[in-house]
Amino acid sequence: MALSGTDLIAFSFGAFNMLRLASYIPQIVVVARERHGATAISISCWLIWVGANGTTALYAWVTVGDMAMALISAFNAVCCMVVLLLALYKRAAVRLNRTAELHGPVRSVAMRPLEKSIP
DSSP states (O other): OOHHHHHHHHHHHHHHHHHHHHHHHHHHHHHHHOOOOOOOOOOHHHHHHHHHHHHHHHHHHIOOOOOHHHHHHHHHHHHHHHHHHHHHHEEEEHHHHHHHHHHOOOOOOGSSOOOOOOO
């Protein structure tokens, strides 16, 4: 039985999406281990990928009725969101550390020692 052009396209779509799903794991691990604010991660790029994959999932589910394509696209969106949130967390952590190094630890009023009043 010979495969049609549509069959080859569907097979290629599935194969490359499985590879893409697997490729998120090393990226997530690298960002999770990164200690300098994940500056190599483009926030706007990953945000666009979240939106593109999320809307593809909705389109596949609502318009096309293809649950497999919808689930693959939704999982892609989730993986992109994980990378995005990790990068934002890493950047915030670096900013907090820099602030603490410059200004010392932040203490609340309740933690400050009582000052003796001078008569």
